[in-house]
Each structure stands twice: as structure tokens, then as C-alpha cells.
Amino acid sequence: MTAPTRTVPAQASRSSAELIQAESPVLAHNYHPLPVVVARAEGVWVEDVEGRRYLDMLAGYSALNFGHRHPALIEAAHRQLDQLTLTSRAFHNDRLAGFAESLAELTGLDMVLPMNTGAEAVESGIKVARKWAYDVKGVPADRATIVVAGGNFHGRTTTIVGFSDDDTARVGFGPFAPGFRTVPYNDLAAIEAALDETTAAVLIEPIQGEAGVLIPDDGYLTGVRELTRRNGCLFIADEIQSGLGRTGTTLAVEHESVVPDMLLLGKALGGGIVPVSAVVARREVLGVLGPGQHGSTFGGNPLAAAVGSAVIELLATGEFQRRAAELGTQLRSGLTALTGKGVTGFRARGLWAGVDIDPTLGTGREISERLLKEGVLVKDTHGSTIRLAPPLTITAEELESALGSLERALG
Secondary structure (H helix, E strand, O other): OOOOOOOOOOOOHOHHHHHHHHOOOOOOOHHHOOOOEEEEEOOEEEEOOOEEEEOOOOOOHHOOOOEEOOOHHHHHHHHHHOOOOOOOOOOOOOOOOHHHHHHHHHOOOOEEEEOHHHHHHHHHHHHHHHHHHHHHHHOOOOOOEEEEEEEOOOOOHHHHHHHHOOHHHHHOOOOOOOOOEEEEOOHHHHHHHHHHOOOOEEEEOOOOOOOOOOOOOOOOHHHHHHHHHOOOOOEEEOOOOOOOEEEEOOOOHHOOOOOOOOEEOOOHOOOOOOEEEEEEEEEEHHHHOOOOOOOOOOOHHHHHHHHHHHHHHHHHHHHHHHHHHHHHHHHHHHHHHHHHOOOOEEOOOOOOEEEEOOOOOHHHHHHHHHHHHHOOEEEEEEEEEEOOOOOOOOOOHHHHHHHHHHHHHHH
16 A cells, blocks of 8 residues: 655745744744745845845854855855765765864864754763763762853753753653852952862853843953863853854954863854864863763764865854954944944844844844844844854845944834
């Protein structure tokens, strides 16, 4: 008996409204997207199925730092697709060594653990920190603790949401793993009070993205580095959103000339083409792992390594870091001009900003929908805050246009 056939309309023949409606019965409702159906993209612009164009001011939460379909990245992907895409880590492949060498050089650290998604990098970093605590620091078995910051966003796996204080991410998914101590963000005294002989690491975002682009006081990262060094534990910096050019430097920790023991990278590392993440650390930290103690079938696959290597080549020129710094000045200036005219406050570093909107004018979602009608894509967070994170390839004219659209959306 043959299975019944199911007729599925061709995607190209369906309108945006029809495609949105078609998703509802077959997709889990774990997202609430804006009502736009993207079909094509190039650089900082995307186009929906009807041909309407939009300026992308979100860039996939920094996954598209180099814009959509950057020619160098697309060429690297095409070239690798013609050669080899996957071997698993049961065998070596000819692209992985070069990727690891260039990423270690870019970050100033020693060893790389390649993974796929940001959450995988965070989970891997937690495992490595605990193993290091037992093997090197001498913490008694199953007693290791990790200090984290309130308001954090490190991913959505069960371990990670267990130390989140966002009820939407956390409630209904317990029981949670023990071993985490939460302290207020940007509070060095609270970190110091939480450290003891069981502490394996302090895990923080140098800038909290999901919380609304919260930037700590000058000296905070330096203080975390000093406290962890003095107390014999690791400093883990989650740079999955803030890293790889977004803030005007390769890494956000560079604003205070800090080198953590472990970096967590992702998003932009895959160039908006494939998911690529990595744990990058000192040799004595990542060196605690032995065969079979951690792994990923797709981690470090040849296609990912080829695209990741091409991303690193772009960053090695310094062009994108300079662009983020220079255009960041324009972004801050434009937001300053809107402060008191619908914007109640903002936080910005490089081409990344959290913008607080006067709640009497609408929620962040409502402002995002108004900007959609203006042909600009942004995303809201935490009530009346919107996030701006355009591709680093945006021009001054395009950025000025986006700021003009925001002014009209607030009018």
C-alpha cells in the first residue's frame, strides 16, 4: 500500500499573507515574527515575496555582520560545496586546522573547540569550566559553581534557561541543573562576594544584548578579570552577539584591553550562511578535554570551517571594525537628536544600540511594526525597547535613512 500523496502549493505562488497563514498549523509557535516574508536578500537589503524591499537593521542578531550573501563568503561556500561538506570528527578534514589556527590568532588565545550554535558553545564552555575546576583547581567532585549575571541571555537549552531570570524563557521547563550563582550585572562587589573555593568560572556578556544592549561601567570588565585571576577561577566572555566587529573592535572585551580565559563565539562566525560557533581558550583550559568527553557530529565540518575561515579573513583586514566604530558615531548622534522626541534613552557601542521608546507612543513591538511599514526591519525587546544592529556593510546614507524612518515612526 502506497502512502497518500499530499499536494503542497509551490512557495513562489503564495503571497506573504498565505505563507504566514500556512505556517500556523505546522510550525511550533515559539516565535512571534513581524509579518514580513523574506524571499531574497543582498547586502543590507531584503525583499519579500511581493518584491517590497526593506533595510535590515537587525542583521540576524549579529549573525549577518557582513550583510546578506557577502561575495567573499558566498564564494568560499560555493568552492567548498564542490569539494567536501561533512566527514564528522571521526576523521580529519583539510579545512579544520586552518580555521582553528586563524581563529586562535584573531583572538589571541591558544585552542579552539568548534561547535555549531551559540547555545552549544555556552553549554560546551560550562562543561569545560567544570572539568577544569575538578582537574586543575581541585574542586571536589560535583561541587563546582559558576557565577552568572542577572538579565543574562546565553541561549535556550535547559541548563542555560535554568540560570536565566526571564520567566518567559524559564517557567515551565524545570527541573534545572544546580551549580549557578546569579549576581546583579555591572556589580563587581556582588561578584566578589559570590566567589569561593568551589567557583569554576564567572560567565558574563561584555554587553548584554537581549537585555537591551546594556553596557557596563568603565572598569567592570577589568575588575572581573582581576577578581577571577586573584580567586583562581576562569573568566568566560560570551561574545556571541557582541563579538566579531559589532562594537567597533574585534571583541567587545578589547574596549578594556581584557583577555578572558575563554571566549564563546557564534552568530557572525558563520557569515549568515551556516551555523558556526566555537569555544576559544587558553591551552591549559581546553586541554582538559580528552577523546570522547565532548563532541559534535557537525562541529568543525569542512563547509563551516571554510566559511568561518573566510569570515576571519574579512575581520583580519580591520575594515569592518573601523566601519562599526565610525558609523557608530553617526548612530549615536542620530539617536541623541531623537532623545526627548520619542526616545527616552539609548545605549550604543559601535553599530549596536538599544533604544528606549516613550511607552505612551507604543510598545517596542508596535514601533517595530510602524518601521516595517517604513521599509525598515528591527526587533523589540523588553517592553518599549528596540534593538538596532545593522550589517557592518551599511553606508552612512542608508543609516541616515533608517534614522529618518525611526523619527517618522515616532511622530
